[in-house]
Amino acid sequence: MVRSLIEGGGAGDGGRDPERVRVETHKLNAMVGYADGLSCRREALLGYFGEPYPAPCGNCDICLDAPQTFDATEQARMALSCVYRLHERDGFGYGIGHVIDVLRGVENEKILSRGHATLTTFGIGAAHSREHWQSLIRQLIHRGYLSQDIARYSALRLTAAARPLLRGEETLVLAVPRTRVPTRSRRARGARGSGVAGTAERSVDEELFEALRRLRKRLADEQNLPAYVVFSDATLTEMAARRPRTHEELLEIGGVGTTKLERYGAAFLAVLAEHAGDASGPATPP
Ligand SMILES: [Zn+2]
Structure with a gap:
């Protein structure tokens, strides 16, 4: 037809x-x-x-x-x-x-x-x-x-x-569909009343996300690797949203396998622990 x-x-x-x-x-x-x-x-x-x-x-x-x-x-x-x-x-x-x-x-x-x-x-x-x-x-x-x-x-x-x-x-x-992270500028515009709101699927702590990105860059630079080889943006976004506290919880994040856990796990858990205090609410499961 x-x-x-x-x-x-x-x-x-x-x-x-x-x-x-x-x-x-x-x-x-x-x-x-x-x-x-x-x-x-x-x-x-x-x-x-x-x-x-x-x-x-x-x-x-x-x-x-x-x-x-x-x-x-x-x-x-x-x-x-x-x-x-x-x-x-x-x-x-x-x-x-x-x-x-x-x-x-x-x-x-x-x-x-x-x-x-x-x-x-x-x-x-x-x-x-x-x-x-x-x-x-x-x-x-x-x-x-x-x-x-x-x-x-x-x-x-x-x-x-x-x-x-x-x-x-x-x-x-x-x-994997990319989870959008609301940017600072978008949030600022929203606050001024333009009606533009962030469209994050989960609420992601921007400061934590930026801290995770800085760590990723440092680790990548040390090994002379591109940043995405350490972890992708999607993985960092999920980390910032779910805030894993243990190696087991970290393994549940998409893109974290045993090799990367061994190599980078401790460093990322340390940054996550530093930011554990300023959570605005409990981490939401996916
Ligand atoms: Zn291409």
């Missing part, structure tokens, strides 16, 4: 010329990856111009401070089956926002009136934030498991690549 809308034209958004729709859709999907900032900038740009992807460039901001990765198979299946069930039920797809609302079990008017609260995928992704799902779905678009149909209000569609993943024949590793 969606295909016939594009090929027949007249669905809006320049839907008259199928080749034009194909090119525009391709460009849109490629830029989704660039905007998300989790994959090599150069790869994303070349993809935009329709050139084949070479290896990651090794020089852009993303390559130099690579995001942590995780086994996203289960979560990707949740998102893909949610897109599938919505399409199966209504005969057409929905945009990212609505798919996330269904995944997270939001009982808004649109979901209730369309009966989407009765879907088997309703609420299966409630454990993760809206930001988390946004990042995950954008990565699925960028990797070609989903595409956005510009002839139909950017509705999500499964691609052929999604099938083996849904059937359990493939696994998928994705970048």
